[in-house]
Amino acid sequence: xxxxxxxxxxxxxxxxxxxxxxxxxxxxxxxxxxxxxxxxxxxxxxxxxxxxxxxxxxxxxxxxxxxxxxxxxxxxxxxxxxxxxxxxxxxxxxxxxxxxxxxxxxxxxxxxxxxxxxxxxxxxxxxxxxxxxxxxxxxxxxxxxxxxxxxxxxxxxxxxxxxxxxxxxxxxxxxxxxxxxxxxxxxxxxxxxxxxxxxxxxxxxxxxxxxxxxxxxxxxxxxxxxxxxxxxxxxxxxxxxxxxxxxxxxxxxxxxxxxxxxxxxxxxxxxxxxxxxxxxxxxxxxxxxxxxxxxxxxxxxxxxxxxxxxxxxxxxxxxxxxxxxxxxxxxxx
Amino acid sequence: xxxxxxxxxxxxxxxxxxxxxxxxxxxxxxxxxxxxxxxxxxxxxxxxxxxxxxxxxxxxxxxxxxxxxxxxxxxxxxxxxxxxxxxxxxxxxxxxxxxxxxxxxxxxxxxxxxxxxxxxxxxxxxxxxxxxxxxxxxxxxxxxxxxxxxxxxxxxxxxxxxxxxxxxxxxxxxxxxxxxxxxxxxxxxxxxxxxxxxxxxxxxxxxxxxxxxxxxxxxxxxxxxxxxxxxxxxxxxxxxxxxxxxxxxxxxxxxxxxxxxxxxxxxxxxxxxxxxxxxxxxxxxxxxxxxxxxxxxxxxxxxxxxxxxxxxxxxxxxxxxxxxxxxxxxxxxxxxxxxxxxxx
Numbered sequence: 001x002x003x004x005x006x007x008x009x010x011x012x013x014x015x016x017x018x019x020x021x022x023x024x025x026x027x028x029x030x031x032x033x034x035x036x037x038x039x040x041x042x043x044x045x046x047x048x049x050x051x052x053x054x055x056x057x058x059x060x061x062x063x064x065x066x067x068x069x070x071x072x073x074x075x076x077x078x079x080x081x082x083x084x085x086x087x088x089x090x091x092x093x094x095x096x097x098x099x100x101x102x103x104x105x106x107x108x109x110x111x112x113x114x115x116x117x118x119x120x121x122x123x124x125x126x127x128x129x130x131x132x133x134x135x136x137x138x139x140x141x142x143x144x145x146x147x148x149x150x151x152x153x154x155x156x157x158x159x160x161x162x163x164x165x166x167x168x169x170x171x172x173x174x175x176x177x178x179x180x181x182x183x184x185x186x187x188x189x190x191x192x193x194x195x196x197x198x199x200x201x202x203x204x205x206x207x208x209x210x211x212x213x214x215x216x217x218x219x220x221x222x223x224x225x226x227x228x229x230x231x232x233x234x235x236x237x238x239x240x241x242x243x244x245x246x247x248x249x250x251x252x253x254x255x256x257x258x259x260x261x262x263x264x265x266x267x268x269x270x271x272x273x274x275x276x277x278x279x280x281x282x283x284x285x286x287x288x289x290x291x292x293x294x295x296x297x298x299x300x301x302x303x304x305x306x307x308x309x310x311x312x313x314x315x316x317x318x319x320x321x322x323x324x325x326x327x328x329x330x331x332x333x
Numbered sequence: 334x335x336x337x338x339x340x341x342x343x344x345x346x347x348x349x350x351x352x353x354x355x356x357x358x359x360x361x362x363x364x365x366x367x368x369x370x371x372x373x374x375x376x377x378x379x380x381x382x383x384x385x386x387x388x389x390x391x392x393x394x395x396x397x398x399x400x401x402x403x404x405x406x407x408x409x410x411x412x413x414x415x416x417x418x419x420x421x422x423x424x425x426x427x428x429x430x431x432x433x434x435x436x437x438x439x440x441x442x443x444x445x446x447x448x449x450x451x452x453x454x455x456x457x458x459x460x461x462x463x464x465x466x467x468x469x470x471x472x473x474x475x476x477x478x479x480x481x482x483x484x485x486x487x488x489x490x491x492x493x494x495x496x497x498x499x500x501x502x503x504x505x506x507x508x509x510x511x512x513x514x515x516x517x518x519x520x521x522x523x524x525x526x527x528x529x530x531x532x533x534x535x536x537x538x539x540x541x542x543x544x545x546x547x548x549x550x551x552x553x554x555x556x557x558x559x560x561x562x563x564x565x566x567x568x569x570x571x572x573x574x575x576x577x578x579x580x581x582x583x584x585x586x587x588x589x590x591x592x593x594x595x596x597x598x599x600x601x602x603x604x605x606x607x608x609x610x611x612x613x614x615x616x617x618x619x620x621x622x623x624x625x626x627x628x629x630x631x632x633x634x635x636x637x638x639x640x641x642x643x644x645x646x647x648x649x650x651x652x653x654x655x656x657x658x659x660x661x662x663x664x665x666x667x668x669x670x671x672x673x674x675x676x677x
Contacts, residue, residue: 125402230439231447236398238459238510239432252449328449328494 001324004332008317017067019309024063024302028055032298036079052076053299066302070310075303080295086303089288096173097284100200100276101268104207109262111208112215117246119216120223132217139213147279150206168202171281176200203276215261222257226250255326263319267312344371345517345550346395346414346435352407353387353394361405362623364390365574369650372518377544377551379565379582381558381597383620387574388554392520395419396435397427414518433463436511440523442503446495452479453491456510463514478509481546482539501532505539512543519544520552525560537564558601562586570594573620573631576650579658590657590664592636630662638663 033041033049050056053076054065069075075086119128151170158166176195179187226232227250235249274286281287285304292300324330351368354361365387372378380388393399395412397419412419419430431437436459439445446455456475460466466474472491479487482505495503504524511519521540525533541564544551553565561568561582568585570578570593578591589595599614618635627633629644636643642662650660 230441230444233393233398234439234445234507234510235447235458237396237431237437239428239430239462240458241428249447249450253447255449326449328451329496 001321001332005317005321008320012313012317016309016313020067020070020306021063023305023309024059024066027298027302028059032296035296036298049079052079066306070306073303073307075306076299078292078297078300080292080297080300086299089300090285090303090307093283093285093288095175095178096282097277097286099176099196100203100207100282100284101273103200103204104211104273105262105265105268107204108208108211108215109258112212112219113251113258115212115216116219116223117251119220120227121242121246123220123224123227128220132220135213135216135220137213138209139217143210143275144279146206146210147275150202151279154202154205167197169198171279173199173280173282199280199282203273203280203282207273207276211265218261219254219258222254223250226253229253252326256323259322259326260319263315263322266315266318267308343374345374346372346412348372348391348395349409349411349413350407351391351394351410351412353390353399353410354405354407355399356403356405359624363574364623365394365571367407368571368574368576370569370576370579372550372552374517374550375544375548376567377541377553377565379561379568380552380554380571381556381561381568382571383556385620385623386571388556388571389522390574391571392437392522392552392554395520396431396437398431398437428462432459432511432516433514434516435518435520436514436516437520437522438504438507438511438524440526442500442507442527445507446503448495450494451491452493452495452498452506456491456506456513459510459513474513475509478513479506481512481543482506482509484509500528501535504528504532504536508536508539508543512547512549515547516549518550518552520554522554523556524553526555526557533560534563540564558586558597570597573626574623575631575660576658577632577660579650581657584657590659591632591661592638592665593632595665596635596637630660638665 032053033046033055036049037045054062057065066075073087073090078084078086078089081089115131119131122128155166155168155170158168159170174195176192176199178190180190182188231249231253232245235245240249274290276282277284277287278290289301289304291297292304320332324332348371349369351365352363353365354363368387368391370378380391382388390399394404394406394410406420410420414430415434417426419427422430446452453472453475456478457471460471460474464471464474475491476487479490484490484502484505490498495506498506508524519540524540525536528536537560540551540553543549551564553560555561565582568578568580568582569576570585570591572593578585578589578594580588580590584590585594586598589598593616596614596616600616602613616635621627621631621634627644628647629642630636630639630647633639633643640663646662648660648662650658652658
């Protein structure tokens with residue numbers, strides 16, 4: 001298996017180089033320095049920025065230099081935020097993204113799998129029909145509506161009405177886990193679940209509701225197909241209980257398509273949901289990238305795209321490996 | 334040869350008036366109607382008939398494996414097994430019977446095993462439900478069962494997945510799963526249909542030898558009269574959801590009394606002899622749709638001896654002195670069979 005992973009990685013290196021080439025070329029169609037400085041920069045300002053990113057060099061030199069620096073995540077300094085490197089800003093944006101995307105992904109997958117199992121098991125009966133109507137309704141309403149309704153009824157209203165229980169902030173983010181500097185030097189570990197609830201739970205709830213509509217319907221289709229398989233009757237004839245059949249026999253088979261779907265949403269963990277981060281004002285990777293684009297912060301854009309592309313490729317390789325783990329018929333060779 | 338087949342031994346299974354209907358989009362359809370028969374201990378009973386005549390529904394009804402919300406069993410249906418009526422048993426009792434007392438093997442060995450679990454796990458699953466054996470004892474028993482069904486290298490095979498075995502091997506595994514709790518009845522639903530002829534013969538031999546070893550009664554469902562001739566003691570012929578003839582295998586083949594049985598026998602291809610080069614006789618027409626059954630005898634539309642009475646009233650399944658049963662107003666006598674043979 002490791003040989004397979006290694007070979008897959010090697011095969012994907014040229015693909016990655018291609019992505020970087022396209023990205024770098026595209027970002028240079030319009031002069032990035034002009035974009036950033038506006039119409040009338042002084043020659044000194046221009047020269048300083050060009051030197052900074054090596055834009056005065058031939059393209060091939062820039063390309064090779066960029067690629068060589070990728071392993072160290074060395075993408076230069078941010079133009080907009082002077083004195084901070086792209087790597088710093090990148091690393092700083094990871095925890096906020098992960099603190100709401102990981103719970104969203106896990107909760108959405110688990111709830112959808114259970115709901116779809118129930119739905120598939122009672123297929124065609126009122127329980128199933130009700131659940132599916134809810135799922136279709138859920139997926140038919142725009143993401144924005146959920147965000148705004150969530151912010152209004154979840155955060156704004158309870159605060160305005162001065163309820164004793166008003167757990168959510170409308171937007172914003174504060175670190176809830178990590179190391180903190182202590183007065184008098186040194187640092188200490190801190191962990192505050194209430195801070196997490198205040199800033200992250202509402203985006204998680206909205207994210208789960210949105211994901212569930214799609215996921216439930218997809219997983220139900222998968223489960224219904226598994227319900228009609230011959231091995232179900234075999235297991236029943238052996239004396240297995242319905243629960244055993246659903247959660248052991250069916251689920252392990254259904255894992256194959258489920259894994260595919262979960263893996264396609266994995267890059268979301270890293271990129272964060274841009275909409276959620278923008279509306280809830282969470283300084284995650286999605287929001288950082290959008291802000292950088294709006295600011296024409298050229299080194300940031302280059303660096304982020306390079307990282308996202310790498311994450312995508314690694315996800316695809318990881319998907320293949322997980323396939324082999326859940327489906328014995330898949331051999332990695 | 335004429336020995337009554339039903340009354341010699343106490344039956345392990347008695348099916349009485351088994352009626353199974355399904356809710357469909359086109360209304361309620363009765364798939365089998367008043368099926369009654371006995372299965373004696375250690376007996377091999379063949380159930381034969383065309384596709385859609387209710388063979389599989391009969392077997393799945395006995396084990397109550399049909400989808401509950403779509404299936405309606407007749408109120409006076411009885412499946413008497415070990416002194417209780419399985420039709421009235423609750424789900425818990427049924428689970429204890431399934432796989433332990435009554436086991437089943439299926440037509441499609443390629444899909445009947447769960448593709449993502451190891452052979453050993455699937456064998457041990459039944460043992461886990463029905464025995465007190467611990468993990469290592471179960472593994473031992475699984476290997477022993479694989480050896481019993483003549484799978485080479487069983488210690489190695491238990492760790493393999495179904496896709497690593499051929500169709501014949503998988504059917505052997507299915508047989509091993511079915512027999513691991515030493516059931517008193519094995520229901521085999523077309524166990525050899527999906528296999529090629531040499532493998533088919535091996536599987537049938539295996540079933541016959543295991544039956545002797547374990548004294549299991551076998552209900553063998555098939556549409557292949559060759560298979561029936563090879564292994565069965567007694568044969569139930571079904572047509573459009575009804576039992577139409579029930580006799581010893583010898584009587585069925587040499588002295589069929591129902592015109593349908595006779596027609597079935599005639600449509601077996603024979604090699605050589607005077608029939609060489611002739612067109613193979615077939616039964617004209619189709620099995621009637623369960624939605625629009627004829628009012629009289631269900632076979633009347635296709636029967637070459639059909640008379641007015643056959644169209645007007647359906648015959649009962651009558652038991653003769655020698656224990657044979659036939660559902661026909663004008664059962665064929667030996668002479669008539671001979672005459673029919675002469676004509677064709």
